[in-house]
Amino acid sequence: MSALIVQSLYKIFGSRAxxxxxxxxxxxxxxxxxxxxxxxxxxxxxxxxxxxxxxxVVMGLSGSGKSTLIRMLNGLLQPTRGSVRVDGxxxxxxxxxxxxxxxxxxxxxxxxxxxxxxxxxxLENAGYALEVxxxxxxxxxxxxxxALRMVGLTxxxxxxxxxxSGGMRQRVGLARALAAGTExxxxxxxxxxxxxxxxxxxxxxxxELQAELGKTIIFITHxxxxxxxxxxxxxVMRDGRIVQIGTAEEILTDPANDYVAxxxxxVDRTRILTAASVMExxxxxxxxxxGPRVAAKALRESQTSVVYVTGPMKRFLGTVTEDExxxxxxxxxxxxxxxxxxxxxxxxxxxxSVADLFADCAESQHPVAVLDERDRLIGVxxxxxxxxxxxxxxxxxxxxDQVELVGTKGEPA
Amino acid sequence: MSLTQSPLxxxxxxxxxxxxxxxxxxxxxGALGPFFDGVAAVVEALVRPLNDLLTGVPAVVVVLVLAxxxxxxxxxxFALGTAVGLGLVAGMPYWEETMSTLAQxxxxxxxxxxxxxxxxxxxxxxxxxxxxxxxxxxxxQTMPAFVYLxxxxxxxxxxxxxxxxxxxxxxxxxxxxxxxxxxxxxDKEIVQAAESFGAxxxxxxxxxxLPLALPTIMTGxxxxxxxxxxxxxxxxxxxxGGLGDVIMFALSQVEVGSGFEGGIAVxxxxxxxxxxxxxAGDRFPSARAQRLARQAA
Numbered sequence: 001m002s003a004l005i006v007q008s009l010y011k012i013f014g015s016r017a018x019x020x021x022x023x024x025x026x027x028x029x030x031x032x033x034x035x036x037x038x039x040x041x042x043x044x045x046x047x048x049x050x051x052x053x054x055x056x057v058v059m060g061l062s063g064s065g066k067s068t069l070i071r072m073l074n075g076l077l078q079p080t081r082g083s084v085r086v087d088g089x090x091x092x093x094x095x096x097x098x099x100x101x102x103x104x105x106x107x108x109x110x111x112x113x114x115x116x117x118x119x120x121x122x123l124e125n126a127g128y129a130l131e132v133x134x135x136x137x138x139x140x141x142x143x144x145x146x147a148l149r150m151v152g153l154t155x156x157x158x159x160x161x162x163x164x165s166g167g168m169r170q171r172v173g174l175a176r177a178l179a180a181g182t183e184x185x186x187x188x189x190x191x192x193x194x195x196x197x198x199x200x201x202x203x204x205x206x207x208e209l210q211a212e213l214g215k216t217i218i219f220i221t222h223x224x225x226x227x228x229x230x231x232x233x234x235x236v237m238r239d240g241r242i243v244q245i246g247t248a249e250e251i252l253t254d255p256a257n258d259y260v261a262x263x264x265x266x267v268d269r270t271r272i273l274t275a276a277s278v279m280e281x282x283x284x285x286x287x288x289x290x291g292p293r294v295a296a297k298a299l300r301e302s303q304t305s306v307v308y309v310t311g312p313m314k315r316f317l318g319t320v321t322e323d324e325x326x327x328x329x330x331x332x333x334x335x336x337x338x339x340x341x342x343x344x345x346x347x348x349x350x351x352x353s354v355a356d357l358f359a360d361c362a363e364s365q366h367p368v369a370v371l372d373e374r375d376r377l378i379g380v381x382x383x384x385x386x387x388x389x390x391x392x393x394x395x396x397x398x399x400x401d402q403v404e405l406v407g408t409k410g411e412p413a
Numbered sequence: 414m415s416l417t418q419s420p421l422x423x424x425x426x427x428x429x430x431x432x433x434x435x436x437x438x439x440x441x442x443g444a445l446g447p448f449f450d451g452v453a454a455v456v457e458a459l460v461r462p463l464n465d466l467l468t469g470v471p472a473v474v475v476v477l478v479l480a481x482x483x484x485x486x487x488x489x490x491f492a493l494g495t496a497v498g499l500g501l502v503a504g505m506p507y508w509e510e511t512m513s514t515l516a517q518x519x520x521x522x523x524x525x526x527x528x529x530x531x532x533x534x535x536x537x538x539x540x541x542x543x544x545x546x547x548x549x550x551x552x553x554q555t556m557p558a559f560v561y562l563x564x565x566x567x568x569x570x571x572x573x574x575x576x577x578x579x580x581x582x583x584x585x586x587x588x589x590x591x592x593x594x595x596x597x598x599x600d601k602e603i604v605q606a607a608e609s610f611g612a613x614x615x616x617x618x619x620x621x622x623l624p625l626a627l628p629t630i631m632t633g634x635x636x637x638x639x640x641x642x643x644x645x646x647x648x649x650x651x652x653x654g655g656l657g658d659v660i661m662f663a664l665s666q667v668e669v670g671s672g673f674e675g676g677i678a679v680x681x682x683x684x685x686x687x688x689x690x691x692x693a694g695d696r697f698p699s700a701r702a703q704r705l706a707r708q709a710a
């Protein structure tokens with residue numbers, strides 16, 4: 001079951017909302033559809049589901065409606081039309097008291113400018129949700145301390161937020177949301193106000209925490225690199241509409257339209273693309289028990305100078321070159337065993353990012369071998385493939401025929 | 414109503430606003446008589462004991478208490494200034510009048526704040542109330558201060574009570590306005606944060622909005638007290654007593670000396686009250702935290 005389901009969600013500001021929704025329903029751009037109406041559409045026909053335990057990123061520029069969207073997910077804003085279901089509960093028809101209960105128990109939020117209460121200590125801020133829930137003081141303290149421990153701020157517990165740096169303040173904001181113990185975390189541009197270096201650090205921390213806690217996170221950002229780094233899946237918003245939902249690789253390699261393509265044009269694709277998505281099928285793979293004659297024939301037929309050799313259970317052992325095959329033939333050995341070398345080839349795992357492949361490619365005499373988790377050979381990356389993969393994936397050109405795609409971060413939406 | 418009224422204007426209807434007001438006040442004096450008597454009794458019961466207390470104890474005690482308060486709130490320099498200033502007043506012939514002015518100011522501004530702050534909260538939370546309150550507050554603030562004295566005399570006769578009540582009405586608007594402003598200025602994201610964790614409206618108001626609005630509300634308190642002080646002098650015209658009487662008498666007799674003495678007493682009282690209330694706001698942790706946050710930004 002999905003943790004959160006959003007269906008045909010609209011948010012119209014201004015009057016004559018019904019008319020606005022009717023005009024927008026057939027998919028026309030909002031400027032055109034709403035011409036002459038005293039209304040602005042912030043979110044138009046949003047549909048998506050968020051799976052338990054995933055980081056779902058909503059990405060868009062300012063004015064794309066992403067902040068409005070996230071505020072409808074916990075009822076801070078009332079949708080004009082459509083449905084939001086949190087853990088099976090329809091949120092749009094809840095009475096205020098029931099809505100507050102849902103916020104206390106199911107959904108907490110982290111804010112762009114931290115939104116800490118300046119007159120309360122770090123500990124009191126971290127325990128705010130528990131105070132609202134009416135927990136006794138001792139338990140509040142204990143759980144707030146636990147949350148501060150998770151973000152590494154226990155020694156600042158009795159300071160005021162003012163004493164902390166921006167990055168630390170946002171960790172308090174994160175601790176406050178974690179202390180609430182809700183399954184769903186809404187993060188509204190949570191790291192956007194931080195310096196790039198601090199931002200990276202706190203992103204790492206979030207990913208570490210997430211690996212441990214497995215929360216369902218809806219993360220809003222305008223930063224594509226951040227979206228790609230954090231998101232299991234990404235929804236791209238433009239002018240109030242969600243234009244594409246997919247994994248980072250899907251969006252990068254198969255943008256739904258020109259807008260998304262332009263958006264992803266200047267992303268550092270070497271960090272997103274993985275070895276698995278650029279590798280090729282190895283041309284010559286032989287079992288270690290094959291004889292040198294078989295190897296020689298294989299080399300002749302494929303016009304290459306190297307054979308990749310696998311052992312029992314298809315485990316990768318190394319390579320044998322032309323010269324060694326000839327030597328084995330001369331010495332009259334029945335197997336390639338003894339001639340296999342790992343010196344001329346580097347190995348990487350399937351999820352190695354392309355950025356980390358360059359060194360291996362440079363140092364590896366033969367195409368780099370890509371292994372799966374059981375050391376089986378699943379592909380190779382010749383230098384030329386690596387280069388063309390980078391060059392090919394520019395938005396102006398078709399990408400699909402040049403780069404073989406293998407999704408690794410999740411199934412398509 | 415000029416004598417040279419153009420014939421072009423002759424079609425304009427006459428609006429006898431003055432006559433209407435008079436008949437309204439007439440009616441109120443009759444119909445609401447018991448109510449006004451009750452109000453008068455309450456105000457009297459508040460002002461008299463305070464007045465008796467302040468004029469009853471030796472001047473030295475009052476000076477030392479206020480200087481001590483100044484020390485606690487602002488430090489020794491201000492305490493010294495307070496002691497010298499009030500000592501000067503005590504050395505002049507109008508100490509008793511000064512104390513009764515102080516009593517009236519304290520009662521009028523306390524009552525004004527008791528109404529202004531809740532009203533400010535209502536106005537900040539409710540757009541419709543705000544739309545109604547705004548023109549009323551504009552009227553209260555721009556109406557010449559003397560005008561309040563006329564209905565006050567009608568309802569309460571001559572003396573301290575009409576003075577205190579006219580002062581109350583005159584000094585209330587900044588209390589309402591600054592409370593509203595303070596609440597509206599609270600960071601929206603912080604309010605949303607409180608709401609996003611499921612806090613009910615009363616909790617958001619009491620534990621988040623009000624503490625964060627406090628510095629602005631305290632500015633309102635300060636303004637209310639300052640306006641009360643200025644009005645209480647004018648209230649001398651209706652025989653409210655205190656420094657107002659001194660100054661009115663000096664004015665009618667053209668006595669420069671006693672007029673100046675009364676004026677200086679008002680000034681000293683004003684400065685002491687202003688600085689004391691100004692720094693009182695800083696005693697609250699929320700105000701201090703916000704000041705620190707602003708300095709850092």
